[in-house]
Amino acid sequence: MKLFDVIILTQKDYISPKHIDTYVQNVLYEDELVQKALESLGLTVKRVAWDDSHFEWTSTQCVLFRATWDYFHRFSEFSQWLENVAKKTILLNSETIIRWNIDKHYLFDLHRKGVHVADTYFIEQGTTETLKELHKKLKWNETVLKPCISGGARHTYKLNSENIASHEALFKDLISNESMMLQPFQYNIVSKGEISMMVFNGTFTHAILKIAKSGDFRVQDDFGGSVHNYTPTPDEITFAENCVKACSELPIYARVDIFEDNNKKIALAELELIEPELWFRNYPEAATVLAKSIYKKLK
Template sequence: MSRASSKTLYDVVILTDVRYLNDSKIDHYKHNVYYEDRLVYHALEQIGLKTLRLPWDDMFFDWSSTKAILFRSTWDYFDRFDEFSDWLEQVSDQTLLLNSETLIRWNIDKHYLLDLDQKGIHIAESHFIEKGAKTTLAQIHDILNWKLTVLKPCISGAARHTYKLTSETLEEHEAIFQELIKKEAMLLQPFQHNIVNKGEISMMVFNGHFSHAVLKTAKAGEFRVQDDFGGSVSHYTPSEEEIKFSERAVSACPEIPIYARVDMFEDNNGKTTLSELELIEPELWFRLHKEAAMLLAQGVLERIRSLGDMSHNP
C-alpha cells in the first residue's frame, strides 16, 4: 500500500483536468462538472478533511503532500493515455489512490468484461479484435453473422471512435478501422435496440452498496446516450433485481471500489445486461442526488482512517 509523506498538507486532492478546473457561466456542461466536484469538495470539508482540487497533470504539486487523491473529472486521460499511465505509476508510490491503481489499470481496458463474464456477470455479447489483427470488418461480420453492430476501442471514453455499423456501411468504415487496429485493440458488439428504445440505466455503488440511479436516453436519431451527443438524464427508481445485479457486478471486481458506476440495460433477448463498469472517472450525477456526495466523502474518510491504522501497525 502506498503512503503519503509525513509532511502531509492535505487529506484529499480531488482530480480533474484543466478544462474543468474553473466554473463557467456560459458553458452548461462545464458548470455541471465543476458543480458536482464542488459538492464532493464541500462534503469532504464538512467531515473535517482538508481538501484541494487540481488537474491530474499539475507539474508543480507534490503528490506526496496529500494522504489521498480522488479521481473525478479526469476526462482527458484516454486522449493522453501514455502520459497518464506514466503519471499513474509515479503517483501510486506517493499517496493513496481512490480508486486504486490496480482497479484503474484493470478497468481502463474493456477486456475486463471477460473477467466479469467468467464470474457470472451477464455482459453484452462481445467480440474482441486484438491490436495488429489482419482482418476486415466484412470478414468479421461474415464469420459472426452479425448484421447491425457497434465498434469501439478497448481503451476509450466519451464514445471516442464509437461507430454504428451496418452491412451497407462496412466499406466506408474500413479505412478508419484499419488505422485504429494498427494502434489499439477494438471491441465489436451487436447493436442493442433497447438502449435506444428504453435507455441505459446507470447505478451508482459506493463501497459495494447501491446509492442511486439515473436513466440515460439518447436523443432522436442518435444511438449514443452520452450527454456529449445530446442524451438526457432523469431520475430512476431501480428494481430489487437491478440493485442486486449492480452490487454483484461490483463485488466481482479485483477489490471493492470506493465508487463505481454500473451501466446496464435490457439486451435484445430481454435480459438484464452489463454495458460498462466505470471505476476511473465516471460521472455520478451528484447534482441529482446531492446527499450521495456525503456517502462518498464518508467512504473516503474510512479509507484514510484505515490507512492510518495500518501505518501504526507492524
Template sequence: MPQHDFDVIILTDSRYINPSAPGAYVQNVLTEDRIVKEALQGYGLKVERKDWADPDFNWSTTKAVLFRTTWDYFNRFDEFKSWMENTSPKTHFINSEELIRWNMDKRYLDDLSREGISVIPTRYLNRGNGMSVHEIHKITGWKDTVIKPTVGGAGRHTYRIGQQNIDTVAQKLESVMLEEDFMLQPFQESVITSGEWSFVFFGETFSHAVLKRAKPGDFRVQDDFGGTVHEYTPRQNEIQFAHRALQACPNLPAYARVDMVLNNSGELAVSELELIEPELWFRLKPDAAQLLAEEVVKHIS
C-alpha cells in the same frame, strides 16, 4: 507519520481548472466537484482540486487522490499510465490502483462473464493483427453491431455498423486500428427503445440510479451527442443484479457505476462498469456526496 499538506486532492483535468466562461456542461463539472469537496470538508479534511497532469504539484504532499473528472486520460493514455506509475508510490489512489488498471481496458467484461455476470457479447480486435472490420463481421455473423476502442470514453471512435455503412466505417478506422485495440458487440435494440441505466454505489451501499436516453436518430446516450439523463426509481432485482457485478470486481470499489441494458433476449446485462472517473450525477442527488465522503474517510483513516 509523514506530514501532508492535503488529505485529499480531487483529480480533474486542465479544462476544468478555473475556466474563464464555463458553459452548462463545464458548470455541471464544477458544481459536482464543489458538492464533493464540501462533503469531504465536512469531515474536517483538507481538500483541493488539481489537474492530474499538473507538472508542478508534489503528489507526496497529499494523503490520497480521488479520481473524479479526468476526462482526457483516454486521449493521453500513455501519459496517464506514466503518471500513475510515478504517482502511485507517493499517495493513495481512490479507487485503488489495482481497480483502475483492471477497469482501464474493457476486456474486464470477460472477467465479469467468467464470474457469472451477464454482459454484452464481445469480440476483441488487437491492434495491427490484420483482421478487418469486414472479416470480424463474417466470423461473428453479427449484422448490426457497435465498434469502439477497448480503452476510451465519451463515444470516441464509436460507430454503429450495418450493411449500409460498413465500408465507410472500415475506412475511417483503418489507420486507428493499427494503433489501438477495438471491441465489437452486437447492437442491443433496447438502447433505443428503453435506454441505458446507471446504478451508483459507494462501497456496498446503493445510492441512486439514472436512465440515459439517446437523442432521436442516435444510439449514443452520452450528453456529448445529445443524450439526456433522467432520474430513475429502480426495481429491487435491478439493484441486486448491479450489486452482483460489483462483487465480481477484484476488490470493493469506494465508488462505482454499473451501466446496464436489456440485451436482445430481454435480460439484464452489464454494458460497462465504471470505476475510474464516472459521472455520478451529484447535481441530481447532492446527498450522495456524503456517502462518497464516508468511503474516502475509510480509505485514508
C-alpha cells in the same frame, strides 16, 4: 505531516475556467458537493489537475479521481503519471483497479465470474481481418464498433451491411494502433435507454436513465442524449452491486451502466471505476455517502 487529506483530481480545463457553460458548471458543482461533504467531516481538501507538474503528490493522504476526462487522449502520459503518483499517495480507486478498468477486456473477466455482459468480440491490435470478414464469421448483421480504451463514445460506430465498406479504411487505421471491440447492436438501448447505477463501497445509492436523442444510438449527453431520474428495480440493484463485488478488490466508488439486452435480460454495458460522472447533482446526498467512505479509509 501531510498538508491535505484529499485531493479532488480533475483536468486543467476545469481549474479556474474562463468560460463556464452548463457542462463545466456541472463539473464544478459536483466537485463542490464532494469537497463540502469531505470538509464537513474535518478533512482538508484541494482540487488539482492530474497533470499539474508543480504539485507535490506526497503532500496528500489520497487523491480522488473525478473529472480527469482527457486521460484517454493522452494515455501514455497518463499511464506514466499514474505509475509515479501511486508510489507517493493513496489512489481512489487504486492503481491496480484503474489499470484493469481502463481496458474493456475487463468485461471478459467479469463474464467469467458470472456477470452477464453484452456479447463482445475483442479485435486485437494488428489483426488483418476486415470488418466484412468479422461480421460474416460472427454472423452479426448490425453492430457497434469501439476502442477497448476509450470514453465519451470516441470512435464509436454503428455498422451494418450498407456502411461496412465505407468504414474499412478507418478500421484498418484504428486497429493498427489499438485494440477494438465489436458488439451486436442493442435495440433496447435505443427504445428504453441505458441505466447508470451509482454504487459506493459496494452499496447502491442512486440511478439515472440516459436516453438517446431521436435518430441516434449514443445515450451520452455530448450527443444530445437526455438524462432522467430513475428508480431501479430490486433486481437491477442486486445486479449492480454484484458487478462491483466481482471486482478483484472493492472499489470505493463505481458507476454500473446496465441495459436490457436483445434477449430481455439485464446486462452490463460498462463498469466505470476511473473517473465516472456520478450524477451527484441528481442526488446530492450521495456525496456524503462517498465522503464517509473516504473518511473511514483514511482514519
